[in-house]
Amino acid sequence: MNVTIRLTGLLVILLIGVVLGLQTAERGIYKVSGLPEQQTQTFSIKKIDNGQMEIAVMGKQVQARAPGQMVNYMSSAGQSIGQVVKAGTKITVEWIASIFEP
Structure with missing residues (x-):
């Protein structure tokens, strides 16, 4: 009986904590992105x-x-950096593969 009361009390406290956490998260999202009507x-x-x-x-x-x-300068800069990384990775993989060639 004593264990059942403790378990029920812990579950109620957990439920209250989850509800309060969800409300706090929702308020935080509204602060960042605005209310849904706006x-x-x-x-x-x-x-x-x-x-x-x-x-x-x-x-x-x-x-x-x-x-x-x-023109989205950030997008074009990201694409050019991506091309450099892709080319560098390709060269590195080819170099490592050439070491293991028979």
């Missing part, structure tokens, strides 16, 4: 008409001649 504050894209788009980054409007002509 537009995101960091980045938003609205399709207006005729393929035109309105793009806002950190609340500031970004104008572009055409959406396809926008």
